[in-house]
Amino acid sequence: MNTILQWCDSVLSNEIWFYLLTTVIKLVLIFAVILAFVVLSVWIERRVAGWIQDRPGPNRAGIPLFLFKRFGSKEKQPLKNVLHFFGIPEDCWIARLCKWLRLDGEIPTFGLMQPCLDGGKLFLKQELTPKYVRKVYFTIAPMLVLGPPMVAAAVIPFASTVNTCYGEISMCVANLGIGPLWIFAISGLSVYGLSLAGWSSNSKYPFLGGLRASAQLISYEVAMGLSIIPLLMMFGTLNLQDIVQFQADNGWTLLPFWGEGLSVQRWAMYAPIAISFVIFVTCVFAEANRTPFDMAECETDLVGGYHTEYSSMKFASFFMGEYAAMVIGSALVVTLFFGGWSIGFGADAALSAWNEWVAVLCQFLMFLIKLVAFIFFFVWVRWTLPRFRWDQVMKLGWLVFLEVAVANIFLAAAILYFIQ
Amino acid sequence: MSYVPIKRPKFSFLDKIYVVELVKGLIITFKHLALSLLGKSRSKKDFNGKGVGACMPFPEQRWDAHLPEYYRGAPTLVRGEDGRERCVSCQLCEFICPARAITVTPGPVAEGSGLEKQEKAPAEFEIDMLRCIYCGMCQEVCPEQAIFLSKEYLITLTDRKDAIRNKAQLYKLGGTRKGLVNKWNQYK
Numbered sequence: 001m002n003t004i005l006q007w008c009d010s011v012l013s014n015e016i017w018f019y020l021l022t023t024v025i026k027l028v029l030i031f032a033v034i035l036a037f038v039v040l041s042v043w044i045e046r047r048v049a050g051w052i053q054d055r056p057g058p059n060r061a062g063i064p065l066f067l068f069k070r071f072g073s074k075e076k077q078p079l080k081n082v083l084h085f086f087g088i089p090e091d092c093w094i095a096r097l098c099k100w101l102r103l104d105g106e107i108p109t110f111g112l113m114q115p116c117l118d119g120g121k122l123f124l125k126q127e128l129t130p131k132y133v134r135k136v137y138f139t140i141a142p143m144l145v146l147g148p149p150m151v152a153a154a155v156i157p158f159a160s161t162v163n164t165c166y167g168e169i170s171m172c173v174a175n176l177g178i179g180p181l182w183i184f185a186i187s188g189l190s191v192y193g194l195s196l197a198g199w200s201s202n203s204k205y206p207f208l209g210g211l212r213a214s215a216q217l218i219s220y221e222v223a224m225g226l227s228i229i230p231l232l233m234m235f236g237t238l239n240l241q242d243i244v245q246f247q248a249d250n251g252w253t254l255l256p257f258w259g260e261g262l263s264v265q266r267w268a269m270y271a272p273i274a275i276s277f278v279i280f281v282t283c284v285f286a287e288a289n290r291t292p293f294d295m296a297e298c299e300t301d302l303v304g305g306y307h308t309e310y311s312s313m314k315f316a317s318f319f320m321g322e323y324a325a326m327v328i329g330s331a332l333v334v335t336l337f338f339g340g341w342s343i344g345f346g347a348d349a350a351l352s353a354w355n356e357w358v359a360v361l362c363q364f365l366m367f368l369i370k371l372v373a374f375i376f377f378f379v380w381v382r383w384t385l386p387r388f389r390w391d392q393v394m395k396l397g398w399l400v401f402l403e404v405a406v407a408n409i410f411l412a413a414a415i416l417y418f419i420q
Numbered sequence: 421m422s423y424v425p426i427k428r429p430k431f432s433f434l435d436k437i438y439v440v441e442l443v444k445g446l447i448i449t450f451k452h453l454a455l456s457l458l459g460k461s462r463s464k465k466d467f468n469g470k471g472v473g474a475c476m477p478f479p480e481q482r483w484d485a486h487l488p489e490y491y492r493g494a495p496t497l498v499r500g501e502d503g504r505e506r507c508v509s510c511q512l513c514e515f516i517c518p519a520r521a522i523t524v525t526p527g528p529v530a531e532g533s534g535l536e537k538q539e540k541a542p543a544e545f546e547i548d549m550l551r552c553i554y555c556g557m558c559q560e561v562c563p564e565q566a567i568f569l570s571k572e573y574l575i576t577l578t579d580r581k582d583a584i585r586n587k588a589q590l591y592k593l594g595g596t597r598k599g600l601v602n603k604w605n606q607y608k
Contacts, residue, residue: 048453051453052449052452052453052456053473054475278439380450384446384449385442
């Protein structure tokens with residue numbers, strides 16, 4: 001046992017091995033989290049959308065219990081037995097809560113099996129490649145839609161930096177000095193995916209859908225990049241981990257209630273920051289091809305848009321790629337505007353001083369909670385707004401957002417210069 | 421070609437920004453969400469809903485009790501109060517059926533049954549449920565008040581053969597109906 005520990009110690013003391021191991025562990029963790037969040041956002045999309053529309057949403061998918069049914073577990077009414085065992089009367093609030101949570105029958109899954117079974121269905125469907133498509137581009141297009149969001153997740157910080165005896169672990173897969181630029185650059189690759197999908201499908205509607213999607217994406221990338229600049233002027237750095245650390249110490253960008261956030265300059269900067277927030281969030285919606293900007297894939301105009309000719313697993317890749325882009329967009333918004341992993345009100349420093357790894361865990365949970373809240377916001381907006389018309393989308397991107405973002409930069413610069 | 425200029429409504433500055441409208445819309449949707457989860461959706465009573473939202477969870481709860489009097493379900497043959505099978509195989513329903521779902525083979529009346537006045541009775545009467553469109557025209561045209569559309573709407577089959585209902589099944593589903601005109605009174 002001792003020799004194993006000594007060997008581990010010698011491996012970790014070597015800087016390169018330490019970096020490699022921690023990066024691989026973080027990579028696996030982030031990859032799993034992103035995939036899990038894609039599944040979760042499908043659930044949120046279907047179930048919460050149902051609730052918004054006054055209907056229960058898909059709740060029939062369950063775990064097949066035919067094995068247990070043979071042994072009579074359904075007839076035995078497990079809830080009643082448990083209540084009797086603890087002496088709880090059957091009409092008190094505990095029993096009613098259990099009945100509301102549907103614990104008195106089969107194992108309740110609250111519809112969480114639905115996305116898994118959706119994936120299973122898409123996996124088992126017939127994979128049909130029409131013979132009139134350009135096979136090479138047809139095949140690589142879904143990869144170019146699913147891949148970039150996964151890669152872009154590399155710079156998102158999910159907890160504060162931890163100092164161990166072997167070195168410093170910065171809790172993002174790659175602590176790049178360029179931060180958001182990495183995300184913008186990699187998201188630009190998904191434009192290739194959509195236009196190749198539309199072009200290779202060799203059919204009118206997908207072609208139009210692909211054109212519209214790529215035009216929309218490149219229009220909103222410009223405004224997205226420009227709208228961030230006032231924030232970066234305020235932070236002074238592009239490194240996302242440093243940005244979140246700054247927010248943890250000095251108040252979140254949109255909620256500056258502690259530290260230096262209470263200064264006059266920060267509150268004077270609130271107007272440019274709010275404008276920046278609105279423009280950035282709208283651009284993230286447009287980048288993820290999400291209603292109200294989902295002109296490229298709407299069924300009323302374009303059958304399926306750029307993914308009409310795709311079936312089974314390739315369609316699943318588009319599907320998952322859209323949700324992954326939504327998750328990455330939410331993560332970026334949370335990181336830049338809502339303090340990323342920060343728990344708020346200076347609690348991070350206190351928690352870190354007490355126990356670093358507990359702090360890391362709490363901050364990770366906080367990040368996930370904020371991410372879920374933002375994904376809920378995405379779904380909420382989807383079921384609130386009607387789709388924008390194509391010319392409205394283009395006008396908004398080029399005539400409104402570009403101008404307002406540039407004007408915002410000047411406004412922010414003026415405020416930062418004149419108000420100290 | 422003449423042009424008709426369309427007058428667009430005048431938008432105020434706040435309308436143009438759209439953010440205010442967006443927030444108003446989000447509040448409306450959030451109200452729907454909150455009410456659904458609390459089980460108090462607004463039109464729940466009208467839709468006989470149960471649980472989350474305003475919907476009736478179908479297989480657990482059915483709307484058989486809420487079907488109106490004039491609901492058109494599956495067609496059936498009925499007997500009168502005196503127990504007589506009312507169909508005389510005039511084939512009017514067969515001819516008027518738009519989907520050609522009904523097939524009638526007329527035959528003689530059973531000897532000594534006291535029904536000689538009606539001269540015909542169906543030897544075979546088949547309705548193909550896969551063709552029936554539940555329009556109710558057979559019920560409208562029948563001069564004998566013999567065919568009536570019941571309230572049965574859940575018809576699931578596992579085999580195509582089971583879709584063709586014969587005379588015995590139709591009479592069994594129809595049962596006895598009261599208050600019908602007694603045309604073939606034997607004392608007249």
